[in-house]
Amino acid sequence: MTSVVRWVEVHRLAVAGREAGIARDAGGRAGWVWLARSRFADVARLAGLTLTLGEDARALYQLGWSKTATGDPAAALAAYEQALRLYRAAGDRGNEAATLSNIGEVYRGLGEPQRALEYFGQALPVLREVGARAGEAVTRYNVAMIHRAQGELDRAVAELEQVVELDRRVGHPDLQSDTEMLHRVRQELASSDSGSGPR
DSSP: OOOHHHHHHHHHHHTTTOOHHHHHHHHHHHHHHHHHTTTTTHHHHHHHHHHHHHHHHHHHHHHHHHHHHTOOOHHHHHHHHOOOOOOOHTTHHHHHHHHHHHHHHHHHHHTHHHHHHHHHHHHHHHHHTTHHHHHHHHHHHHHHHHHHHHHHHHHHHHHHHHHHHHHHHHOTTTTHHHHHHHHHHHHHHEEEEEEESOO
């Protein structure tokens, strides 16, 4: 029996026996594996069962992620907001930052760039505080793409320069693609600057 199958079985028994701590641990472990395998409906079901035993930030976070992936942004935001409240109450700054960034991404997907920037802006100082350089790089990249879409190419370049530097520091697997994006946006900026000058 694989470890995920075991965790799911332990979770089932813990839910049936109303053992919240065991259910949260086993469900959370299985949830992370399933998220990585894009088994979003299974994650949502597992998190929902865990939440029948009371609030749990990790189950809510995983539920938010799965709802985002399955195209239900309203449910994702509701789950993420509850997870955020619990992470803040527990003083869990790392997961607070991750949740803020994910809320920002949901708003970006909804076509609400200003709301997205608000949440990304809240996430960035916390990511720096906890030393989550890879998370900071991803969040800055998302900020850069909003600025690019809004035609604020100079701001996009400034963010992407920081992304590439962070990628280098942590050996991020997106270093090459982020560097290529930086060059592309620099070219877009140069083209827009040359097109707006005197004739």
